[in-house]
Amino acid sequence: MVDSTRWALIGATTIAREWMINAIRETGGEIVSVMSSDAARGKAFADEFGIPRSTTDLDEALRDIDAVYISTTNERHFAECMAAARARKHVLCEKPLATSYEDAAAMVSACRDAGVVMATNHHLRNAATHRAMQEAVAQGRIGTPLAARVVHAGTLPIQMLGWRLHTKGAGAGALLDLLVHDTDLLRFILGQEPLKVVTVAQNGGLAIEGIEDAAMSLIQFSGNIIAQVHDSFTTRAQRTSCEVHGTTGSLVAINNMAQGPAGTVTLRDAEGERELPLVQEDYYVRGCRAFHAAIRGEGRPAVTGEDGLKSLATALAARKAAQTGQFEPVRQSSEG
Numbered sequence: 355m356v357d358s359t360r361w362a363l364i365g366a367t368t369i370a371r372e373w374m375i376n377a378i379r380e381t382g383g384e385i386v387s388v389m390s391s392d393a394a395r396g397k398a399f400a401d402e403f404g405i406p407r408s409t410t411d412l413d414e415a416l417r418d419i420d421a422v423y424i425s426t427t428n429e430r431h432f433a434e435c436m437a438a439a440r441a442r443k444h445v446l447c448e449k450p451l452a453t454s455y456e457d458a459a460a461m462v463s464a465c466r467d468a469g470v471v472m473a474t475n476h477h478l479r480n481a482a483t484h485r486a487m488q489e490a491v492a493q494g495r496i497g498t499p500l501a502a503r504v505v506h507a508g509t510l511p512i513q514m515l516g517w518r519l520h521t522k523g524a525g526a527g528a529l530l531d532l533l534v535h536d537t538d539l540l541r542f543i544l545g546q547e548p549l550k551v552v553t554v555a556q557n558g559g560l561a562i563e564g565i566e567d568a569a570m571s572l573i574q575f576s577g578n579i580i581a582q583v584h585d586s587f588t589t590r591a592q593r594t595s596c597e598v599h600g601t602t603g604s605l606v607a608i609n610n611m612a613q614g615p616a617g618t619v620t621l622r623d624a625e626g627e628r629e630l631p632l633v634q635e636d637y638y639v640r641g642c643r644a645f646h647a648a649i650r651g652e653g654r655p656a657v658t659g660e661d662g663l664k665s666l667a668t669a670l671a672a673r674k675a676a677q678t679g680q681f682e683p684v685r686q687s688s689e690g
C-alpha cells in the first residue's frame with residue numbers, strides 16, 4: 355500500500371479554495387500545510403479547510419511534504435518552484451508558469467534535474483469535450499485538420515476582479531491569463547505546435563490603461579493549420595466554443611471553456627450532424643489523479659512543465675505581436 359502524497363499549498367487562493375483542495379483530497383492527497391504572505395489569512399484558510407499547518411515561510415511550508423501546489427500570483431511562481439525543486443518536492447504549478455520565458459525554462463530544468471514530477475495546471479485537456487475532440491481528430495474523423503477557432507470570452511466573477519486587471523508585474527491581462535489555456539488546448543487537440551502569432555489587443559475599460567482585457571489572435575500551427583482565438587474578460591453574453599474544421603468534417607464544442615464540467619461536441623460531416631457521447635468529470639480531479647499516478651511512476655501528468663513552457667511562449671509572442679503589429683515567432687524549447 356502506497357502512503358498518500360503529502361502536500362503543501364503555496365498560496366491561499368481562490369483556485370485552491372474553489373477547485374484544488376477538493377481535487378487533491380479526492381485523489382488521495384493529504385494537505386498538510388498552506389503558505390500565505392499574510393499570517394492571519396493563512397491561519398483562517400487553514401482552519402476553514404482543516405489544514406494542520408499554516409505559515410508565511412516557504413521553507414517551513416516545504417518541510418515534511420512530498421508535493422507542492424503553487425497558485426500564487428504569476429510573478430511568485432518562479433522563486434517558489436525553484437525552492438521546491440531544490441528541496442526535491444514534486445511541483446504542480448499554476449499557469450502561466452512564470453512571467454518570462456527564461457524563468458519558466460529554468461523551472462522546468464530545475465525540476466528535471468531534481469528528478470521530481472512537474473505539471474502545469476491547464477485544466478482544459480481534462481475535459482470530456484476536448485478529449486473527445488482530440489480522439490476524433492486522431493482517428494481522422496474530420497479528415498486533415500485545416501483550421502481551428504476558440505472563443506474564450508466572458509466576464510470575470512467578482513473574486514477575480516483584482517490583480518488580473520491592474521498588476522502588470524503579476525502577469526495581468528487576457529493573454530497571459532487565457533491565451534495560455536487556448537494554446538495548450540489546441541496543441542492537445544491538433545497534436546501540432548504553434549509557430550507564429552499575430553494579435554490585436556483591446557482595453558475595453560475593465561482593466562487599467564496599458565493592460566488588455568481582450569484580444570484576438572491568429573496562430574499559425576505546424577501541419578499547415580490556422581487558428582483564430584478570441585480571449586476576453588469583457589463580453590457578458592457570449593458563449594464559449596472551440597471548433598476544428600478538417601477536409602471532410604468539423605467538430606464544434608459549445609459552452610466548453612469553463613472550469614466546471616460542461617459543454618457538448620457536435621461532429622458534422624457528409625453523414626450529417628450528431629453529438630459525440632461524453633462522460634463528464636471534474637477537470638481538476640482528473641488532473642490530480644494523473645499527477646499522483648506520475649509521482650508513483652505510472653505515466654505522465656496530463657500537462658507537463660514543458661507543455662506549460664510552450665503555452666507561455668505563445669502568450670508572450672502574442673503580447674509582443676500586439677505591440678509590433680506583426681507576426682511574432684513562438685519561441686521553441688530547443689532554442690534554450
Ligand code: NDP
Nearest residue numbers: 365366367368369390391392425426427428448449450475
Ligand atoms: P487569488 O487572487 O485568489 O490569489 C492570488 C494571491 O493573492 C494569493 O497568492 C494571495 O497571497 C493573495 N490573496 C488572495 N486572497 C487575498 C485577499 N483576500 N487579500 C489580499 N491578498 C489576497 O488568485 P487566483 O486563485 O485567481 O489565481 C491564482 C493562480 O491560479 C494564478 O496563477 C492564476 O493564473 C491561476 N489560475 C488558474 C486557473 C486554472 O483553471 N488553471 C483558474 C484560476 C486561476 P498569499 O498566497 O500570499 O496569501
